Amino acid sequence: MTDFELKTDADGVATITWNVADKSMNVMSLAGFALLDSLIDTALADTAVKGIIITSAKKDFAGGMDLNVIAKMREDGGAKGIFDGVMNMHAILRKIERAGMDPKTLKGGKPIVAALPGTALGIGLEIPLSCHRIIAADNPKAKIGLPEIMVGIFPGAGGTTRLVRKMGAMMAAPFLLEGKLSDPKSAKAAGLIDEVVAPDELLARAKEWVLGAKDADLVKPWDAKGYKMPGGAPYHPAGFMTFVGASAMVHAKTMGVYPAAKALLSAVYEGALVPFDTALKIEARWFTSVLMNPSSSAMIRSLFINKEALEKGAVRPAQPDQTVKKLGIIGAGMMGAGIAYVSANAGIEVVLIDAKQEAADHGKSYSEAILDKGISRKKVTEQKKAEVLGRITATTDYAALAGCDLIVEAVFEDMEIKAEVTRKVEAVVGPDCIFATNTSTLPITDLAKASARPDQFIGIHFFSPVDKMLLVEIIRGKATGDRAVAKALDFVRQIRKTPIVVNDARFFYANRCIIPYINEGIRMLAEGVEPVLIENAAKLVGMPLGPLQLVDETSIDLGVKIAKATRLAMGDAYPDGAVDTVLFAMADQGRLGKKAGAGFYSYDEKGKRLGLWDGLEAAYPVAGTQPELTEVQHRLLMAQVLEAVRALEDGVLMDIREGDVGAILGWGFAPWSGGPLSWLDMIGAARAVEICDRLTAEFGDRFKAPTLLRDMAAKGDGFYSRFAPKKQAA
Ligand code: NAD
Numbered sequence: 001m002t003d004f005e006l007k008t009d010a011d012g013v014a015t016i017t018w019n020v021a022d023k024s025m026n027v028m029s030l031a032g033f034a035l036l037d038s039l040i041d042t043a044l045a046d047t048a049v050k051g052i053i054i055t056s057a058k059k060d061f062a063g064g065m066d067l068n069v070i071a072k073m074r075e076d077g078g079a080k081g082i083f084d085g086v087m088n089m090h091a092i093l094r095k096i097e098r099a100g101m102d103p104k105t106l107k108g109g110k111p112i113v114a115a116l117p118g119t120a121l122g123i124g125l126e127i128p129l130s131c132h133r134i135i136a137a138d139n140p141k142a143k144i145g146l147p148e149i150m151v152g153i154f155p156g157a158g159g160t161t162r163l164v165r166k167m168g169a170m171m172a173a174p175f176l177l178e179g180k181l182s183d184p185k186s187a188k189a190a191g192l193i194d195e196v197v198a199p200d201e202l203l204a205r206a207k208e209w210v211l212g213a214k215d216a217d218l219v220k221p222w223d224a225k226g227y228k229m230p231g232g233a234p235y236h237p238a239g240f241m242t243f244v245g246a247s248a249m250v251h252a253k254t255m256g257v258y259p260a261a262k263a264l265l266s267a268v269y270e271g272a273l274v275p276f277d278t279a280l281k282i283e284a285r286w287f288t289s290v291l292m293n294p295s296s297s298a299m300i301r302s303l304f305i306n307k308e309a310l311e312k313g314a315v316r317p318a319q320p321d322q323t324v325k326k327l328g329i330i331g332a333g334m335m336g337a338g339i340a341y342v343s344a345n346a347g348i349e350v351v352l353i354d355a356k357q358e359a360a361d362h363g364k365s366y367s368e369a370i371l372d373k374g375i376s377r378k379k380v381t382e383q384k385k386a387e388v389l390g391r392i393t394a395t396t397d398y399a400a401l402a403g404c405d406l407i408v409e410a411v412f413e414d415m416e417i418k419a420e421v422t423r424k425v426e427a428v429v430g431p432d433c434i435f436a437t438n439t440s441t442l443p444i445t446d447l448a449k450a451s452a453r454p455d456q457f458i459g460i461h462f463f464s465p466v467d468k469m470l471l472v473e474i475i476r477g478k479a480t481g482d483r484a485v486a487k488a489l490d491f492v493r494q495i496r497k498t499p500i501v502v503n504d505a506r507f508f509y510a511n512r513c514i515i516p517y518i519n520e521g522i523r524m525l526a527e528g529v530e531p532v533l534i535e536n537a538a539k540l541v542g543m544p545l546g547p548l549q550l551v552d553e554t555s556i557d558l559g560v561k562i563a564k565a566t567r568l569a570m571g572d573a574y575p576d577g578a579v580d581t582v583l584f585a586m587a588d589q590g591r592l593g594k595k596a597g598a599g600f601y602s603y604d605e606k607g608k609r610l611g612l613w614d615g616l617e618a619a620y621p622v623a624g625t626q627p628e629l630t631e632v633q634h635r636l637l638m639a640q641v642l643e644a645v646r647a648l649e650d651g652v653l654m655d656i657r658e659g660d661v662g663a664i665l666g667w668g669f670a671p672w673s674g675g676p677l678s679w680l681d682m683i684g685a686a687r688a689v690e691i692c693d694r695l696t697a698e699f700g701d702r703f704k705a706p707t708l709l710r711d712m713a714a715k716g717d718g719f720y721s722r723f724a725p726k727k728q729a730a
Contacts, residue, residue: 003032006039012050013207014043019057026062028123029069030085036127037092044100044110051111051210052099054131055203060142061116062124067151067304074291082291086284089157093130094280099218106223111213115206117199118142121181126159128193129166132218135206136184137199144192145181152299152672154264156287161279164268165222167191168231170242176264177250222276233272243269257542257672259293294682298674301720302664306657307498314725315501315655319486324348324494328404328429330421331411332363332394335438338466339408341367342495344391351393351400360394367392370467398428405430406491408460410438418442419450426452434487436460440511441562444477444504455481460488461508463666471665474501475508498665500658503651506569509659510666512652513643513676514550515562516702517667519579520639521547526582528623529632531600531612537632542670547636548612551583552599556592559583575702585619634691637679638703640669642692644676648723649708656723677719685712 002021008014016039020026043049056062073085101109114120114128116136125146128134136144146155146163154160155176163172167190174180175192184196197205221227232239247265254261267286271279290296306314327343329336332354340352340363354360371388374380393400401407407425411417422435429435434456437447448457459475472495474488485501492499502509524534525548535546551559560583567574586592586599593599594607602610644663647653660675673679680688689710695703705713712722 001031001035003029004035004039006043008043008046008049009207011207011211012048013053013210014046014049014051015053015055015203016040016043017055017057018062024058025060025119026056026058026124027064027066028062029066030073033089033092037095040092040096044095049110051113051213053113053115053203053206053210054096054127055115055206056117058117060118060124061114061120061128062122063119064122064124064147065157067300070153070291071297071300071305074297079288079292083284083288086156086287087281090280090284093127093158094277096127097130097132097220097223099132101215101218106219107215109215109218111210111218113206113209115202116142116144116184116193117202120144122146122148122155122159123157125192126155126157126162129159129162132213132220133195133209134193135195135197135202135209136187136193137202138184138196139199140183140185142184143181144184144187145179146175147179147181149177149260149264150179151304152258152260152296153290154260154267154287156283156290158280158283160264160267161271161276161283163192164272165220165227165229165276165279168229168242169239169246169268169272170231172268173246173249176268177246177261229272234269235273239272255540255542257295257540257670259295259672260290263287263290295672295674298678298682299671302657302660302674302678303671307661307665310500310657310661311493311498313489313493315658316489317482317486319483322405322434322483322487322490324406324487324491326351326404326406327491328401328407328425329353330407330409330425332360333410334464335462335466336408336410337363337366338464339410339438339462340364340392341370341388342467342497343491344388346495347391348494349391349393351395351404353395353398353401355396357394357396360396364389364392364394398424401425401428403430404433406487407433407435408438409436413439413441415442415446418447422447422450422457432456434458434484436484436488438462441507441565443506444475445479448477448479454479456484458484458488459504459508460491461510463510469665470498471510471662472497472499473508473510473662473666474499475504476501477504498661500662500666501655502647502653502658502662505647505650505652506566509644509647509652509662512647513640513663513669514667516639516643517543517636518547518551518559519576520635522551522579522582524632524635525600525616525620526578528621530622530626531616531620533626533629533632534636535612537629538636540629541633541637542672543636544668548600549609552593552601552609554593555595556583556586556599560587582620634695635699635703637670637676638691638695641676641680641688642703642706642709645680645706645709648677648719649706655725656719657725680709681718681720685709685717689713 005017018026043052073082096112099109099112112131113133114131118139119142146159148155187193188196231242234243250261250265263286267283271282326349328351329340330353332352340350344350352360352363371380371385409421411421436458444459448454451457458480461473463469472492489499521534525531535548538546563580591598597603600613602613604610644659653659656677659677663669663675664671669676689705692703692705
């Protein structure tokens, strides 16, 4: 174990350097912690050592705790294992903080400084927070912060307690509750770190500080006599306002479904009422409670471990590198323009083609607008803008596609037009070029019939808006070959999005699950369920948008179009007549959703959503008896979740990890649950079948439990115990 190395120079300054072998970024393991502990002991005991610098040999300080370790801690030791492990970390960091000083006089400690060359996240900031000073290199690309809340936990190695005592609850809130990350200069301005220096002066300045530090420089405010929490503790008038406000804000944002946010607030509130060491113990108890909550482990599994595994090519066929060098995009509309931006921004040369030059230019101007916004926010330089725009050639000339190794077609959703484009493209590109379609509804296998090389034909389905949405769905047609899949995956990695690979079937995966959610909401409206109940039930179970708001956002005419096409394809088997009655009536009245300023909601002239449309009640009278909240929630969740199970059963989904990660990133499926399959594991297949049976009896066969689910219920199986790839750590 060589994660940390200790060297003492002739002036008595010991440097502990973090350098995890075979990793580009330092991450903390339990063994790493033990080594750091023993090196701190050595340096504190060595009379030749005057002070200590903790730094990194890599360009960054640390990416955080290895979350696999946290998952393992829970598995091995349960609540006690976690609590003891966390208290042990507290003891090590507290040792750094007290640095051998006399506990009564607070004198005689050795100064310890954290010198951060770059990014410092999670435990990578919690260790520095226990040091006596934090100095960072002026590296604008570095990110400093505590992002734990984003994966369903909170800073549990003293970060929560220290940051609140350092800045006050109000100032610490964005860093703890939103996981806000800052560059070094902003981190200094916010009081997160103490000093920013030129990168080549980092270690010299750290040494200078160590050698000049006085006893008083080592005493943390909370260890000094008469400490008062900045902004006021909970029973101080100002503190009272903060804590009451924070509780309300957190609840408004999380709807009470994220255990980590609540636990964090509890740790902060309760910790603020007691001495520092007791506060650490309280933090450890809440942290343990969060780690024991199935929601946290499911979130860590999907949003961290499996998301990363998919990004690193967990499902990539073994093929030579397929990095995209020159990309052709046909259709410079909303999607084509977005795909051009993310690709050029990732350094790929782009040819953007539309039927008319104005349309092609308009598509390119979308990139310009995003880059200009970046410039006004000081996130993008003029030079970067020129470089990105310089990579995009907007033209009508198909000959410009010569030399492209990947084409993404994003023209109108029309079989004939797409077929013609496919033929025109294949006439000019080389024989190895892969052709991808961004269709959202047309079967890839059918579209591939227009191609002379169906093994090189694939679906790459982006979500709108392309620059914001993190998921890309890759669809294998019947004839699609492995190289096309590898190409699509390598492309998605280049543009830094998360891929899932699914087989070809109606609506692929994401739309297959989200459409029934919208439809169930509309069905309930037609049945006389209070629209407010429908919308709030969805949000209270962690959906980002209620079904009525969602269809307003995606547009009601798109819903009508999809309904008509589906009815045509399915004939008598079409199940959604009741939904169409509502959708078509809305469309007939011109209430097409947000873009029209009128839909299930009303909007002001600027497009701001005001509230549910007051004509809804007349059109869909509210029934005298209303369903229970949980019944509405079960209907809304099961509508999506059963579709995910069927997709797995049908072989559309090939890997359950993709089913969960795709659901959260693709359509915002209740992230606290870890995804639809994780949610089913959480409640258990037997309970899920029970809910399905009840809903089927009352509302019809769309809730019938799939055979797979029944079988799992009978055998007491879970999705992850039955289907998780063997190598998976969590
Ligand atoms: P859009 O109408 O905004 O853009 C289509 C563009 O294609 C237009 O600029 C049009 O001029 C151009 N075009 C049409 N025929 C052409 C031809 N023969 N040659 C060159 N250019 C041609 O549509 P969009 O929303 O960008 O959708 C494009 C595709 O992406 C569709 O297949 C759609 O189903 C799919 N998609 C859309 C969304 C979405 O949310 N809008 C999401 C995922 C996928």
